[in-house]
Amino acid sequence: MRLRGLDTLVTAGQRLDFRWADGNLLSMAPEACVAVYGHSFGQEGALRLVFRFRPGDAEPNGAGHVTVSVPVAPEHAQDAWQFVQNLVGVHGIEDVAWTDGHAVAADRPVRIPQDSQDWLAAPASPRTEELLSWVTRNLADADGRDAAR
Structure with missing residues:
Protein backbone atom coordinates (compact mmCIF):
# COMPACT_ATOMS: atom_id res chain seq x y z
CA MET A 1 0.00 0.00 0.00
CA ARG A 108 -17.82 0.89 16.71
CA PRO A 109 -17.04 -2.77 16.06
CA VAL A 110 -19.68 -4.51 13.99
CA ARG A 111 -22.06 -6.70 15.96
CA ILE A 112 -24.12 -9.59 14.64
CA PRO A 113 -27.35 -8.06 13.31
CA GLN A 114 -30.43 -9.08 15.25
CA ASP A 115 -32.65 -9.38 12.18
CA SER A 116 -30.32 -11.05 9.65
CA GLN A 117 -31.20 -14.39 8.07
CA ASP A 118 -27.51 -14.93 7.27
CA TRP A 119 -26.56 -15.67 10.88
CA LEU A 120 -27.37 -18.80 12.83
CA ALA A 121 -27.48 -17.12 16.21
CA ALA A 122 -30.15 -16.22 18.68
CA PRO A 123 -30.27 -12.67 20.00
CA ALA A 124 -28.02 -12.17 23.00
CA SER A 125 -29.78 -11.95 26.32
CA PRO A 126 -29.82 -8.62 28.17
CA ARG A 127 -27.36 -10.06 30.73
CA THR A 128 -24.97 -11.03 27.93
CA GLU A 129 -25.20 -7.54 26.44
CA GLU A 130 -24.55 -6.08 29.90
CA LEU A 131 -21.50 -8.34 30.34
CA LEU A 132 -20.11 -7.35 26.93
CA SER A 133 -20.53 -3.66 27.76
CA TRP A 134 -18.80 -4.17 31.12
CA VAL A 135 -15.85 -6.04 29.54
CA THR A 136 -15.47 -3.49 26.73
CA ARG A 137 -15.53 -0.60 29.22
CA ASN A 138 -12.93 -2.27 31.49
CA LEU A 139 -10.64 -3.05 28.57
CA ALA A 140 -10.83 0.58 27.43
CA ASP A 141 -10.09 1.75 30.98
CA ALA A 142 -7.12 -0.64 31.26
CA ASP A 143 -5.77 0.55 27.91
CA GLY A 144 -6.00 4.14 29.13
CA ARG A 145 -4.05 3.26 32.28
CA ASP A 146 -1.37 1.51 30.18
CA ALA A 147 -1.06 4.58 27.95
CA ALA A 148 -0.52 6.81 31.00
CA ARG A 149 2.53 4.82 32.14
Missing part, protein backbone atom coordinates in the same frame (compact mmCIF):
# COMPACT_ATOMS: atom_id res chain seq x y z
CA ARG A 2 1.26 3.47 -0.87
CA LEU A 3 0.16 6.99 -0.13
CA ARG A 4 1.71 10.12 -1.63
CA GLY A 5 1.71 13.13 0.67
CA LEU A 6 2.81 16.66 -0.26
CA ASP A 7 6.44 15.94 0.68
CA THR A 8 6.18 12.37 1.96
CA LEU A 9 5.71 8.89 0.54
CA VAL A 10 4.15 6.42 2.96
CA THR A 11 4.34 2.70 2.24
CA ALA A 12 2.84 -0.08 4.31
CA GLY A 13 4.05 -3.66 4.27
CA GLN A 14 6.19 -5.44 6.84
CA ARG A 15 7.03 -1.94 8.08
CA LEU A 16 5.28 1.40 7.84
CA ASP A 17 7.83 3.61 6.06
CA PHE A 18 7.69 7.40 5.85
CA ARG A 19 10.07 8.80 3.20
CA TRP A 20 10.46 12.55 2.97
CA ALA A 21 11.56 14.47 -0.13
CA ASP A 22 14.84 15.41 1.56
CA GLY A 23 15.78 11.72 1.84
CA ASN A 24 14.93 11.14 5.50
CA LEU A 25 13.24 7.85 6.42
CA LEU A 26 11.30 6.67 9.45
CA SER A 27 10.41 2.98 9.53
CA MET A 28 7.98 1.71 12.19
CA ALA A 29 6.30 -1.60 12.94
CA PRO A 30 2.67 -1.25 11.79
CA GLU A 31 1.43 -2.98 14.95
CA ALA A 32 2.97 -0.12 16.98
CA CYS A 33 0.51 2.32 15.37
CA VAL A 34 -2.13 3.10 17.99
CA ALA A 35 -4.01 5.93 16.26
CA VAL A 36 -4.55 7.68 12.95
CA TYR A 37 -6.31 11.03 12.66
CA GLY A 38 -7.20 12.92 9.51
CA HIS A 39 -8.24 16.57 9.46
CA SER A 40 -8.62 19.39 6.96
CA PHE A 41 -5.98 22.08 6.76
CA GLY A 42 -4.70 24.86 4.53
CA GLN A 43 -6.00 24.87 0.97
CA GLU A 44 -9.49 23.64 0.15
CA GLY A 45 -9.63 19.84 0.26
CA ALA A 46 -6.11 19.32 1.64
CA LEU A 47 -5.76 17.23 4.75
CA ARG A 48 -3.24 16.19 7.33
CA LEU A 49 -2.85 12.62 8.54
CA VAL A 50 -1.40 12.19 12.01
CA PHE A 51 -0.06 8.75 12.94
CA ARG A 52 0.61 7.97 16.61
CA PHE A 53 2.95 5.12 17.51
CA ARG A 54 3.79 3.45 20.79
CA PRO A 55 6.90 1.46 19.84
CA GLY A 56 7.78 -1.69 21.72
CA ASP A 57 11.09 -2.36 23.40
CA ALA A 58 12.35 -4.11 20.26
CA GLU A 59 12.16 -0.94 18.15
CA PRO A 60 15.65 0.35 17.36
CA ASN A 61 14.73 4.01 17.95
CA GLY A 62 13.78 3.25 21.56
CA ALA A 63 11.28 6.13 21.73
CA GLY A 64 8.24 5.88 24.01
CA HIS A 65 5.90 7.72 21.64
CA VAL A 66 6.31 8.77 18.03
CA THR A 67 3.95 11.09 16.15
CA VAL A 68 4.19 11.59 12.40
CA SER A 69 2.27 14.25 10.47
CA VAL A 70 1.70 13.78 6.73
CA PRO A 71 0.11 16.62 4.71
CA VAL A 72 -1.91 15.33 1.74
CA ALA A 73 -2.89 17.33 -1.36
CA PRO A 74 -6.61 17.59 -2.23
CA GLU A 75 -6.25 15.27 -5.24
CA HIS A 76 -4.96 12.48 -2.94
CA ALA A 77 -7.48 12.93 -0.10
CA GLN A 78 -9.64 9.98 -1.19
CA ASP A 79 -6.50 7.82 -1.54
CA ALA A 80 -5.54 8.81 2.01
CA TRP A 81 -8.89 7.64 3.38
CA GLN A 82 -8.54 4.31 1.50
CA PHE A 83 -4.98 3.94 2.83
CA VAL A 84 -6.18 4.47 6.41
CA GLN A 85 -9.07 2.01 5.96
CA ASN A 86 -6.64 -0.61 4.66
CA LEU A 87 -4.30 -0.05 7.62
CA VAL A 88 -7.22 -0.41 10.02
CA GLY A 89 -8.37 -3.61 8.31
CA VAL A 90 -4.94 -5.24 8.21
CA HIS A 91 -3.48 -4.04 11.53
CA GLY A 92 -6.59 -3.47 13.65
CA ILE A 93 -5.89 0.15 14.58
CA GLU A 94 -8.83 1.11 16.79
CA ASP A 95 -8.31 4.82 17.42
CA VAL A 96 -9.21 6.38 14.08
CA ALA A 97 -10.90 9.74 13.60
CA TRP A 98 -11.59 11.61 10.40
CA THR A 99 -12.64 15.22 10.41
CA ASP A 100 -13.74 17.81 7.92
CA GLY A 101 -14.07 20.51 10.52
CA HIS A 102 -16.21 18.37 12.84
CA ALA A 103 -15.00 15.61 15.15
CA VAL A 104 -15.86 12.15 13.91
CA ALA A 105 -15.66 9.15 16.20
CA ALA A 106 -14.29 5.88 14.92
CA ASP A 107 -16.89 3.30 13.97
Whole structure:
Protein backbone atom coordinates (compact mmCIF):
# COMPACT_ATOMS: atom_id res chain seq x y z
CA MET A 1 0.00 0.00 0.00
CA ARG A 2 1.26 3.47 -0.87
CA LEU A 3 0.16 6.99 -0.13
CA ARG A 4 1.71 10.12 -1.63
CA GLY A 5 1.71 13.13 0.67
CA LEU A 6 2.81 16.66 -0.26
CA ASP A 7 6.44 15.94 0.68
CA THR A 8 6.18 12.37 1.96
CA LEU A 9 5.71 8.89 0.54
CA VAL A 10 4.15 6.42 2.96
CA THR A 11 4.34 2.70 2.24
CA ALA A 12 2.84 -0.08 4.31
CA GLY A 13 4.05 -3.66 4.27
CA GLN A 14 6.19 -5.44 6.84
CA ARG A 15 7.03 -1.94 8.08
CA LEU A 16 5.28 1.40 7.84
CA ASP A 17 7.83 3.61 6.06
CA PHE A 18 7.69 7.40 5.85
CA ARG A 19 10.07 8.80 3.20
CA TRP A 20 10.46 12.55 2.97
CA ALA A 21 11.56 14.47 -0.13
CA ASP A 22 14.84 15.41 1.56
CA GLY A 23 15.78 11.72 1.84
CA ASN A 24 14.93 11.14 5.50
CA LEU A 25 13.24 7.85 6.42
CA LEU A 26 11.30 6.67 9.45
CA SER A 27 10.41 2.98 9.53
CA MET A 28 7.98 1.71 12.19
CA ALA A 29 6.30 -1.60 12.94
CA PRO A 30 2.67 -1.25 11.79
CA GLU A 31 1.43 -2.98 14.95
CA ALA A 32 2.97 -0.12 16.98
CA CYS A 33 0.51 2.32 15.37
CA VAL A 34 -2.13 3.10 17.99
CA ALA A 35 -4.01 5.93 16.26
CA VAL A 36 -4.55 7.68 12.95
CA TYR A 37 -6.31 11.03 12.66
CA GLY A 38 -7.20 12.92 9.51
CA HIS A 39 -8.24 16.57 9.46
CA SER A 40 -8.62 19.39 6.96
CA PHE A 41 -5.98 22.08 6.76
CA GLY A 42 -4.70 24.86 4.53
CA GLN A 43 -6.00 24.87 0.97
CA GLU A 44 -9.49 23.64 0.15
CA GLY A 45 -9.63 19.84 0.26
CA ALA A 46 -6.11 19.32 1.64
CA LEU A 47 -5.76 17.23 4.75
CA ARG A 48 -3.24 16.19 7.33
CA LEU A 49 -2.85 12.62 8.54
CA VAL A 50 -1.40 12.19 12.01
CA PHE A 51 -0.06 8.75 12.94
CA ARG A 52 0.61 7.97 16.61
CA PHE A 53 2.95 5.12 17.51
CA ARG A 54 3.79 3.45 20.79
CA PRO A 55 6.90 1.46 19.84
CA GLY A 56 7.78 -1.69 21.72
CA ASP A 57 11.09 -2.36 23.40
CA ALA A 58 12.35 -4.11 20.26
CA GLU A 59 12.16 -0.94 18.15
CA PRO A 60 15.65 0.35 17.36
CA ASN A 61 14.73 4.01 17.95
CA GLY A 62 13.78 3.25 21.56
CA ALA A 63 11.28 6.13 21.73
CA GLY A 64 8.24 5.88 24.01
CA HIS A 65 5.90 7.72 21.64
CA VAL A 66 6.31 8.77 18.03
CA THR A 67 3.95 11.09 16.15
CA VAL A 68 4.19 11.59 12.40
CA SER A 69 2.27 14.25 10.47
CA VAL A 70 1.70 13.78 6.73
CA PRO A 71 0.11 16.62 4.71
CA VAL A 72 -1.91 15.33 1.74
CA ALA A 73 -2.89 17.33 -1.36
CA PRO A 74 -6.61 17.59 -2.23
CA GLU A 75 -6.25 15.27 -5.24
CA HIS A 76 -4.96 12.48 -2.94
CA ALA A 77 -7.48 12.93 -0.10
CA GLN A 78 -9.64 9.98 -1.19
CA ASP A 79 -6.50 7.82 -1.54
CA ALA A 80 -5.54 8.81 2.01
CA TRP A 81 -8.89 7.64 3.38
CA GLN A 82 -8.54 4.31 1.50
CA PHE A 83 -4.98 3.94 2.83
CA VAL A 84 -6.18 4.47 6.41
CA GLN A 85 -9.07 2.01 5.96
CA ASN A 86 -6.64 -0.61 4.66
CA LEU A 87 -4.30 -0.05 7.62
CA VAL A 88 -7.22 -0.41 10.02
CA GLY A 89 -8.37 -3.61 8.31
CA VAL A 90 -4.94 -5.24 8.21
CA HIS A 91 -3.48 -4.04 11.53
CA GLY A 92 -6.59 -3.47 13.65
CA ILE A 93 -5.89 0.15 14.58
CA GLU A 94 -8.83 1.11 16.79
CA ASP A 95 -8.31 4.82 17.42
CA VAL A 96 -9.21 6.38 14.08
CA ALA A 97 -10.90 9.74 13.60
CA TRP A 98 -11.59 11.61 10.40
CA THR A 99 -12.64 15.22 10.41
CA ASP A 100 -13.74 17.81 7.92
CA GLY A 101 -14.07 20.51 10.52
CA HIS A 102 -16.21 18.37 12.84
CA ALA A 103 -15.00 15.61 15.15
CA VAL A 104 -15.86 12.15 13.91
CA ALA A 105 -15.66 9.15 16.20
CA ALA A 106 -14.29 5.88 14.92
CA ASP A 107 -16.89 3.30 13.97
CA ARG A 108 -17.82 0.89 16.71
CA PRO A 109 -17.04 -2.77 16.06
CA VAL A 110 -19.68 -4.51 13.99
CA ARG A 111 -22.06 -6.70 15.96
CA ILE A 112 -24.12 -9.59 14.64
CA PRO A 113 -27.35 -8.06 13.31
CA GLN A 114 -30.43 -9.08 15.25
CA ASP A 115 -32.65 -9.38 12.18
CA SER A 116 -30.32 -11.05 9.65
CA GLN A 117 -31.20 -14.39 8.07
CA ASP A 118 -27.51 -14.93 7.27
CA TRP A 119 -26.56 -15.67 10.88
CA LEU A 120 -27.37 -18.80 12.83
CA ALA A 121 -27.48 -17.12 16.21
CA ALA A 122 -30.15 -16.22 18.68
CA PRO A 123 -30.27 -12.67 20.00
CA ALA A 124 -28.02 -12.17 23.00
CA SER A 125 -29.78 -11.95 26.32
CA PRO A 126 -29.82 -8.62 28.17
CA ARG A 127 -27.36 -10.06 30.73
CA THR A 128 -24.97 -11.03 27.93
CA GLU A 129 -25.20 -7.54 26.44
CA GLU A 130 -24.55 -6.08 29.90
CA LEU A 131 -21.50 -8.34 30.34
CA LEU A 132 -20.11 -7.35 26.93
CA SER A 133 -20.53 -3.66 27.76
CA TRP A 134 -18.80 -4.17 31.12
CA VAL A 135 -15.85 -6.04 29.54
CA THR A 136 -15.47 -3.49 26.73
CA ARG A 137 -15.53 -0.60 29.22
CA ASN A 138 -12.93 -2.27 31.49
CA LEU A 139 -10.64 -3.05 28.57
CA ALA A 140 -10.83 0.58 27.43
CA ASP A 141 -10.09 1.75 30.98
CA ALA A 142 -7.12 -0.64 31.26
CA ASP A 143 -5.77 0.55 27.91
CA GLY A 144 -6.00 4.14 29.13
CA ARG A 145 -4.05 3.26 32.28
CA ASP A 146 -1.37 1.51 30.18
CA ALA A 147 -1.06 4.58 27.95
CA ALA A 148 -0.52 6.81 31.00
CA ARG A 149 2.53 4.82 32.14
